[in-house]
Amino acid sequence: MRTSNHLIGLLNFLTFLLSIPILGGGIWLSGRANNTDCLRFLQWPLIIIGVSIMVVSLAGFAGACYRNTFLMYLYLWAMFFIIAALVGFVIFAYVVTDKGSGRQVLNRAYPEYRLQDYSGWLEERVASDSYWRKISSCIRDSKVCRKMGRSFNGIPESADMFYLRKLSPIQSGCCKPPTECGYIYVNETIWNSGGGLVGTNPDCVRWSNDQEQLCYGCDSCKAGVLASLKKSWRKVSVINIIILIILVIAYVVAIGAFRNDKRMDNDEPYGETRMEKAHPSRIHF
Known part of the structure; x- marks a missing residue:
């Protein structure tokens, strides 16, 4: 006893x-x-x-x-x-x-994310317009994309250096356009279309160099949120x-x-x- x-x-x-x-x-x-x-x-x-x-x-x-x-x-x-x-x-x-999981991209150290790889209750909750407005606003206010900037001896990092970075799902999905769109790297959050878009991904036309917009309205950003939640x-x-x-x-x-x-x-x-x-x-x- x-x-x-x-x-x-x-x-x-x-x-x-x-x-x-x-x-x-x-x-x-x-x-x-x-x-x-x-x-x-x-x-x-x-x-x-x-x-x-x-x-x-x-x-x-x-x-x-x-x-x-x-x-x-x-x-x-x-x-x-x-x-x-x-x-x-x-x-x-x-x-x-x-x-759902990240997709490896040729010559990139970071994976990229697609919303169609996810499904179920959580994906529907995150992707809903009413809820996504709150999430995207919160991500924007957190300034997670602005914090991506790097420089060495006062010189911004080159495209080759950026491609070798280990980006978080949020950074990969929300702060840059998908690689398949064919945008040309200027810096971490500014990309030019060059001679025209290549990919047919709807996110290609959603990307904006406006620092208040970027890819916060992209499906890749929603997928990055889901990947981040899954990892946590x-x-x-x-x-x-x-x-x-x-x-x-x-x-x-x-x-x-x-x-x-x-x-x-x-x-x-x-x-x-x-x-x-x-x-x-x-x-x-």
Whole structure:
């Protein structure tokens, strides 16, 4: 009995500590939303789950250390719903970011992105006109394209140097025209059409050297936002899966500790409690 309660107390203290990365992941995504892709609608579940695990872990820790049956009972039910929510959240994150990836371009170190490579709920949400106006405005205000400028000894970088850069999905999709359009490099955010456009991509006519326009209205920019979101969420999902495994282990041990508490309270040997024998129920811990 004492060993199981000590173990559940230790595990809940550990889950309390591990809830910090979940909460931090939500805050990190929120920070990325402010600075890059401006997607604010998916970090809140992580923040809510992180705070919930913190509170419930403290309840489980107190219940195990002080043998408080009510706190343990409350902890078990709350943890059950948190685990279910976390499982659903991990599955949802992988499903909505399942499709799409960058395309490699000849003689370019950075990949480029196409909206048709993505599909599903997330793509429809991002590409919708009403929502995209907010996202593009946020990207413009973040000045992510203006920050691309580089110079060496006062000389702007050449086209060959730019082609070797590792651009982020936002920079590749929103701050320059697609390579297939045949634009000629002047600097990172100014490209001339030269002798005429080559590609048939609709983004070729959407590009503008106006620094307030660039390719913020392009499908490639929307695809870059989706790629950025996918990359961020895959990193956070790895942390979520690890914490989910630990939560399940803590939950199983907590059930054993709770049953031991009930046997001690009823002054019974190992086995079913008298209460369970006299009042059987379909669902019990």
